[in-house]
């Protein structure tokens with residue numbers, strides 16, 4: 014008998030909590046508050062949150078092989094030294110699009126940092142369309158552009174055999190797959206593997222489990238869903254006590270716990286009073302499936 018348990022581990026009421034990443038060395042969960050302009054680290058040992066404030070929307074964070082972290086900040090890839098609270102720019106993208114910012118990002122199994130952009134939102138899910146692109150930052154700190162015409166670049170992960178790249182452009186309401194060449198970091202042959210149902214609302218962040226199934230956080234859907242990318246079927250739904258679930262990752266002991274971020278931007282007083290844990294970070298146990306450790310950026 015599975016007994017799924019959900020616990021709010023940090024109830025700071027983040028504006029847009031996003032990009033959860035397990036930092037095994039620190040036994041901690043890294044994540045960002047995009048519009049709150051913060052990079053946060055929740056220690057599973059002390060249950061305390063440390064925060065580094067930054068000068069622009071920060072949309073994703075990744076581990077780095079050479080130490081410290083890498084973040085996507087505004088339209089920049091930047092290095093973050095945690096103890097020094099020091100942020101240094103690595104490189105810029107979308108220089109011709111002053112209204113753009115990065116959104117979700119994740120490192121591929123070979124250490125390339127993939128992240129996409131979008132126009133700044135007027136309000137949640139309302140923005141100038143087709144302004145975004147998907148990029149990757151390579152270990153030599155050069156940038157590759159994979160495609161453009163993206164609305165809201167979001168969840169991404171790779172299949173267990175590294176031959177497929179999964180990707181979400183939120184306003185397509187679809188989870189897509191591409192063929193992936195790990196040697197070259199090139200993608201191709203895009204197709205949809207799952208279309209969201211109405212009550213699932215908007216697909217946002219995503220991660221893969223050790224059975225090769227995808228977990229997608231549903232923004233305004235208040236849930237994470239587990240998908241079989243082979244059959245295109247939904248296997249499981251786990252509902253959370255907040256509507257604006259934004260992203261998910263596995264972490265904790267043996268990557269057996271799932272962490273889910275959430276947002277408050279776009280909620281009015283009445284909505285917030287009904288969901289006092291909105292903007293919190295949630296830990297789900299009892300899923301009886303494990304996750305894949307995050308890959309560090311190779312540069």
Ligand SMILES: O=C(O)[C@H](O)[C@@H](O)[C@H](O)[C@H](O)CO
Pocket residue numbers: 029031047116117134136137138165166167183215217218232259
């Ligand atoms: O969390 C993100 O990825 C975006 O930055 C958010 O703004 C939401 O996804 C978006 O509003 C939902 O469509």
Ligand SMILES: [Zn+2]
Pocket residue numbers: 031116117167168217218259260
């Ligand atoms: Zn997102």
